Amino acid sequence: MIVSSIALAVLTPFFIFTFGSILGHPYEEVVAALHNPLVAVLFGLYIVVGLIHFRNGFQVVLEDYAHGTPRRVMIVAMICVTYAILALGLLAVLRLAI
Amino acid sequence: MPDIPRGNRPLSPFMIGPYYRPQWTSVTSILTRITGSALLVGAALLVWWLVAASIGPDAFATADGVLRSWFGDLVLFGSLWALWYHMLAGIRHLVWSTGRMMEIHVAETFGKVIVGLSVVLTVLTVLILWTV
Structure with missing residues (x-):
């Protein structure tokens, strides 16, 4: 959590202003912006590190508030959902980049 | 069942407010979890x-x-707002990990600072992205 939090503390301001300046533009401009390798790497990194950070953090939350079988089921389900979002996001960024 | 004298004392949820003062430290800690979870x-x-x-x-x-x-x-x-807040709260944890700013009154002030700063950063971000 410490390693991913340091990475995210650096990436978050860059991501907020990059995404914020792309959102609101027409389709062609959005695709062109995400074709830029720097933007693609920023988005890819942010999705991967952000969702791994979420997976670890939310597991701690579930461990604090749920117990026994519900805890195990919820942790596994949460990891599946998180990794699915991560994979979809990464695939989309790669398709737009190349 | 024997009648236990419980007095006229208020019980759990009714304690918050008149009898139990929420602290900046606990509230900002819970907010870190809520913002982190909600960001999904x-x-x-x-x-x-x-x-x-x-x-x-x-x-x-x-x-x-x-x-x-x-x-x-x-x-x-x-x-x-959740991103800015959660990021500031995370930086606060990194500072705490070094053993600094752990004294109660300093930690309370630290909590007020991250809440205030997160609002300022959110407003600034909206203003900057609006004008650019």
């Missing part, structure tokens, strides 16, 4: 938007329409 909604919205953009103009128009609707604005504005 913003992440899902972002990924949907990216997937739609990678599929084509029609799919993009649908996702982009939702992100730029009042509902999308609400989620994105909330996510923007």
